[in-house]
Amino acid sequence: MSLVVIGSVAFDALETPFGKTDKIIGGAATYISLSASYSVKPVKLVAVVGDDFPQSDIALLQQHGADTEGLQIKQGEKSFFWSGKYATDLNSRETLVTELNVLADFDPILPDSYQDCKYLMLGNLTPQTQRLVIQRLVNRPKLIVMDTMNFWMDIALEDLKTTIEMVDVLSINDEEARQLSGQHSLVKAAKIILEMGPKYLIIKKGEHGALLFDKKQVFFAPALPLEEVFDPTGAGDTFAGGFIGYLAATDDISFENMKRAVVHGSAMASFCVEKFGTERLLNLSQEEIEAREQQFADLVAVMPATVAAS
Numbered sequence: 001m002s003l004v005v006i007g008s009v010a011f012d013a014l015e016t017p018f019g020k021t022d023k024i025i026g027g028a029a030t031y032i033s034l035s036a037s038y039s040v041k042p043v044k045l046v047a048v049v050g051d052d053f054p055q056s057d058i059a060l061l062q063q064h065g066a067d068t069e070g071l072q073i074k075q076g077e078k079s080f081f082w083s084g085k086y087a088t089d090l091n092s093r094e095t096l097v098t099e100l101n102v103l104a105d106f107d108p109i110l111p112d113s114y115q116d117c118k119y120l121m122l123g124n125l126t127p128q129t130q131r132l133v134i135q136r137l138v139n140r141p142k143l144i145v146m147d148t149m150n151f152w153m154d155i156a157l158e159d160l161k162t163t164i165e166m167v168d169v170l171s172i173n174d175e176e177a178r179q180l181s182g183q184h185s186l187v188k189a190a191k192i193i194l195e196m197g198p199k200y201l202i203i204k205k206g207e208h209g210a211l212l213f214d215k216k217q218v219f220f221a222p223a224l225p226l227e228e229v230f231d232p233t234g235a236g237d238t239f240a241g242g243f244i245g246y247l248a249a250t251d252d253i254s255f256e257n258m259k260r261a262v263v264h265g266s267a268m269a270s271f272c273v274e275k276f277g278t279e280r281l282l283n284l285s286q287e288e289i290e291a292r293e294q295q296f297a298d299l300v301a302v303m304p305a306t307v308a309a310s
C-alpha cells in the first residue's frame, strides 16, 4: 500500500544528561520513514535538504526503504538545523536553535509516481506546506495522519487549524493538546480538538503512554518502562511512522486495528529512545519488534476483577 511521508530531514545537535552530539541526521521525516520501513516499503519521501547534506545520509535512507525521488537538494543552501537540550529527567526539553534554512520556502513537489498514495503521513512542517501536499494529490488518500508541534501553535495557529480540518488523524503530545484546546483535562481537550475536523486524535504522553480517541471511544497504550532512556528525540515521529506503517501494511483503518497500530508505534518509539538519534532504528530485526510488542501486551494483560473473583 503506497505510503507518502512529508516532513523535515535535518541536522540535529542534541544534548542529554548522557552526552552531546554534533550535527547528526535527524528530522521528523527521517524518523518517520525509518520507523515505517519496518512495516512497508518503499516509503515515498517528500522533503528538502541543502547541498551540505551528505550523500551518505541520503544513501542511508535509501538503504532503509526510502524512495527519495521526492527529496529536493537545494544547491547553495543549508539544511534545516535544530538543536535541543533535555532536562535531567528527560521529560522536558528546551529548543536551543531552529534554523529553517531550506524549509523557509519549501515547495513540496510530488513526483508522478507518488500519485498512487493511499496513506499520507504529514510529519512536522509548516502547516501550509503540509496542506499543499494534500492539495497536490489528485485523489484524496484513504488516510491522512498529521503530526505537528507547539512551535506552529505559537506562530501560525489559524493556518494550523485550516490544515487540521483536512486530516483524519491528528497526533500531538499532551502539552500541545492542552495548548490547542485551552483545556487542561485531556478528555475535554480531545472533544474540542475532534470538533476541529479530525476523526481520530492521538495524544502522546511520553513515558506515560498514548491515548487514541474518536468521538465515541478511547484507547490507552502504556509506554514500556525502560531501564535506560538515552535520548527521547524523534520518539514522537518514530511512533507516528510505526502507526501509519502498520495501518498501510494491514490496509485496515478500523478503530480496532488502530489500537494495534498504536501499540506497534509505541514499541518502535521504545527502541528509538535507547540510543542517540536514529542509531537504534537502523538495525532492528522483526523478532525484536515482535518480542517488544509482546512485552506491551503482557504489561497490561489482566483478567477483569469480576471474572477473576468468580
Ligand code: AMP
Binding pocket: 008, 010, 011, 012, 026, 027, 028, 082, 098, 124, 125, 126, 151, 232, 233, 234, 235, 236, 237, 238
Ligand atoms: P520529536 O522528538 O518527535 O518531537 O522530533 C524531533 C525532530 O523534529 C528533530 O529531529 C528535529 O529535526 C525535528 N524538528 C524540530 N523542530 C521542528 C520544526 N519546527 N519543523 C520541523 N521539524 C522539526
